[in-house]
Amino acid sequence: xxxxxxxxxxxxxxxxxxxxxxxxxxxxxxxxxxxxxxxxxxxxxxxxxxxxxxxxxxxxxxxxxxxxxxxx
Numbered sequence: 001x002x003x004x005x006x007x008x009x010x011x012x013x014x015x016x017x018x019x020x021x022x023x024x025x026x027x028x029x030x031x032x033x034x035x036x037x038x039x040x041x042x043x044x045x046x047x048x049x050x051x052x053x054x055x056x057x058x059x060x061x062x063x064x065x066x067x068x069x070x071x072x
Contacts, residue, residue, distance in 0.1 A: 003068040007040050011058050030057045
């Protein structure tokens with residue numbers, strides 16, 4: 001069975017709600033573009049540097065943010 005690495009965007013959603021900020025403000029805090037963040041949500045074009053910046057702001061480690069999804 002194959003597995004695909006995915007980002008758990010629920011951590012971002014929780015952060016946005018907790019701090020009452022927009023995705024744009026979150027991007028500013030992370031130093032990434034809104035387009036990059038949308039790519040993370042769509043699970044496409046996710047690079048290690050984006051994940052690192054996001055995890056720094058969320059104050060979680062990369063292992064917490066990433067998970068494997070089983071594919072058929």
